[in-house]
Each structure stands twice: as structure tokens, then as C-alpha cells.
Amino acid sequence: MQMDLPYLTTFLSYIKKPAKRKLLKECLALKNRKGIEIGGPSNFFKLKGYFPIYAFAKQIDGVNFGNETVWEGKLSAGNNYHYYKNKNGFQFISEASGLSQIKNADYDFLLSCHSLEHVANVIQTLKEWNRVLKPGAALVLVLPDKRYTFDHKRPYTTFEHLLKDYENNIDEHDETGFEEMIALHDITMDPGSKSKEEFKMRLKDNFNNRCAHHHVFSNELVRQTLEYCNFKIIHQQEITELHLLTLAVKN
Numbered sequence: 001m002q003m004d005l006p007y008l009t010t011f012l013s014y015i016k017k018p019a020k021r022k023l024l025k026e027c028l029a030l031k032n033r034k035g036i037e038i039g040g041p042s043n044f045f046k047l048k049g050y051f052p053i054y055a056f057a058k059q060i061d062g063v064n065f066g067n068e069t070v071w072e073g074k075l076s077a078g079n080n081y082h083y084y085k086n087k088n089g090f091q092f093i094s095e096a097s098g099l100s101q102i103k104n105a106d107y108d109f110l111l112s113c114h115s116l117e118h119v120a121n122v123i124q125t126l127k128e129w130n131r132v133l134k135p136g137a138a139l140v141l142v143l144p145d146k147r148y149t150f151d152h153k154r155p156y157t158t159f160e161h162l163l164k165d166y167e168n169n170i171d172e173h174d175e176t177g178f179e180e181m182i183a184l185h186d187i188t189m190d191p192g193s194k195s196k197e198e199f200k201m202r203l204k205d206n207f208n209n210r211c212a213h214h215h216v217f218s219n220e221l222v223r224q225t226l227e228y229c230n231f232k233i234i235h236q237q238e239i240t241e242l243h244l245l246t247l248a249v250k251n
Contacts, residue, residue, distance in 0.1 A: 006055035009047050022235055023051050026247055030138060031056040033108035038063045038096045038129070039071075039115030041083045044142055050239055051140055053111065054084035060111070061089035063096060065172075070192075070209055095172065097125040102132045109138040117143055117213045120174040123166035126229035130250055139231055139248045143217045148241040153184040157215040159224045177214055178203050222246050 014024050035057050037045070047055045054060065062081035068074050081091040092101055096112075096119050110129050119125045129139065146152050165174070185199055192211060193199040206212045219236050222244065226233060231248040239245050 006047060006052070010052060010055075013048070013052075019237075019239070020050055022237070023245070023247075026138070026235070027051050027053050028056060030109050032058045034059045034061075034106075035109040035111060036061045036063065036089075036102070036107045036132065037081075037083070037111040037113075039065075039112065039118070041072075041081075042111070042113035042142075044113045044243070045111055045140075046084070050243075050245070051111075053109070053140070054087070057087075057109075059089050060087070061092065061107075063092045063094050063099065065093070065095055065210060066208075067093060070211060097121050097128055097171075099128050099132055104131055105134045105137075106132050107137060108134060109140065111140045113142040114144055116141065117215055117217060118210050120172050120214050121165050121170050122162045122215060122225060123229060124169075126225065126231070130230050133250045135250055137250050138234075139226070139246075139250070141222065141226075141246045141248065142239075143222065143244045143246075144213070145238060145242055145244050146216045150186040150189040151184075151213055151216050152189070153186060154180060154216045156218045157221060159221060159228075162215065162221075162225055163228075172207055172210070174214070175203075175206075178206075178212070181212060217244060219244055219246070 010024055014021055030053055037060055040062055043049055045051055045054050060083050064072060064075050067076060075091060077091055077093045079088055079090050081089040094101060110133055182200060187193055187196060187199060193202060202209060202211055223233050226248050230251045232251050233248050235247040237245045
């Protein structure tokens with residue numbers, strides 16, 4: 001029997017790229033399951049990506065914070081979250097930290113690629129993601145490795161900082177880290193800003209553009225925070241010179 005394209009591509013990737021093997025196995029375990037993605041679609045989850053779940057999932061819905069974003073352009077709520085060929089899920093327009101439109105334990109997995117660093121209240125957000133997942137459901141979390149980004153001069157965020165944000169119930173209007181960002185941001189590695197002044201202007205409008213990296217993550221911070229939010233870590237991996245990948249499941 002002839003192997004179809006998604007399986008053939010994944011098989012060849014498994015053979016040629018040992019660094020992807022663990023991820024491909026976990027990906028195929030979610031075949032025909034229903035998931036949700038925060039802040040996508042993302043190349044990381046496409047057929048030739050490191051976790052090609054788009055090709056194998058039964059359905060993936062999407063969440064974006066507004067009707068227009070820097071990354072996706074114009075958006076509208078409805079059955080138009082286009083993530084793979086003829087596959088569409090439901091597009092939610094909602095804060096990542098407040099998924100009130102979604103009922104408890106509704107999804108088999110949740111995807112997030114380079115989105116959690118743009119969220120002000122990380123613990124509140126992860127608790128909300130936990131709520132919409134079924135027991136034992138998977139979380140695939142991808143974050144930037146600061147060593148290779150415009151954040152490389154900034155210190156790693158501490159868990160105590162995230163906990164204080166949660167206890168103070170901060171929201172997306174928060175600007176407490178902006179002074180650090182301005183002082184330590186490496187403009188030469190940021191294609192979105194041509195000067196320090198342009199970067200400052202972008203920060204002033206962050207509630208509308210959400211370009212700021214509120215927090216800088218290490219694998220240890222990810223582990224500590226996910227465990228606090230009732231997730232169990234399955235696997236962590238540094239991928240290329242950009243991604244910190246964590247696979248976890250809801251306890």
C-alpha cells in the first residue's frame with residue numbers, strides 16, 4: 001500500500017533528523033485528536049516542522065487576541081482558522097489568559113509557539129490553558145531561546161516574579177518590565193524596529209500590537225511554572241538556535 005504524503009514526509013524526517021524523533025512519536029500519538037492553538041498558525045506545527053500535528057489532527061481551533069495582529073493580519077471569529085490544506089477550525093478572538101468562550105476539559109491538546117512570552121500574566125494564562133484541557137491532555141509549548149534573540153542581554157525572569165504578577169492580577173496593560181526592555185533590547189537583532197526610538201513607540205502601543213516580550217524564559221523557569229499550574233513535564237529540548245520546546249501533560 002502506498003504511503004500518503006504526510007506519513008511519507010514524517011517517516012523520512014524521522015530517518016534523516018534524529019533530533020525530531022521523540023517529537024514525531026508524540027505528535028503521531030495525537031492523531032485524530034482535537035486541539036487548540038494559541039497565537040497561530042505556526043511553521044513549527046506544519047508538515048515539515050518539528051511537530052507536524054496540523055497534518056494529523058482531527059481538528060485544531062485557534063485563539064488570537066484581536067481582529068488584527070502583526071503576525072496574522074485581519075481576523076474574524078468563526079469557522080475560518082485555516083491551518084492545513086482544506087482543514088479549518090474555529091477562530092476565537094480572545095485573550096490567551098481568558099478563554100471564557102471555551103468550556104472545561106474540551107481539548108485533547110494545546111499548542112503554543114512563541115506566544116507565551118507576549119503574555120503579561122503567565123500563571124493565570126497557564127491555569128486557563130489547563131482548564132480547557134482534558135485530564136492527561138498534552139501541552140506543546142515553544143518559547144524563544146533568549147541567547148539567540150534580541151533579549152540576549154536581559155536576565156531570565158524568576159518564578160517569584162511570575163507569582164507576584166499572578167497574585168497582583170495584572171493584565172495586558174502591564175508595563176512594569178518596559179524600562180528593562182528599553183535598556184537591554186538589542187535593536188540589531190530586531191527586524192521590527194530600526195531604532196531605539198521606534199522600539200519605544202512600539203512599546204507604548206503594546207496593548208494593541210502585543211510585540212513586547214514581557215518575560216524571558218529558561219527551561220528551568222518553564223518547568224517550575226508548569227508544575228505549579230498542574231502540568232507534568234514529559235520532555236524538554238533545545239531546537240536549532242531559537243526554540244525551547246517543552247512537552248507536558250495535564251495532571
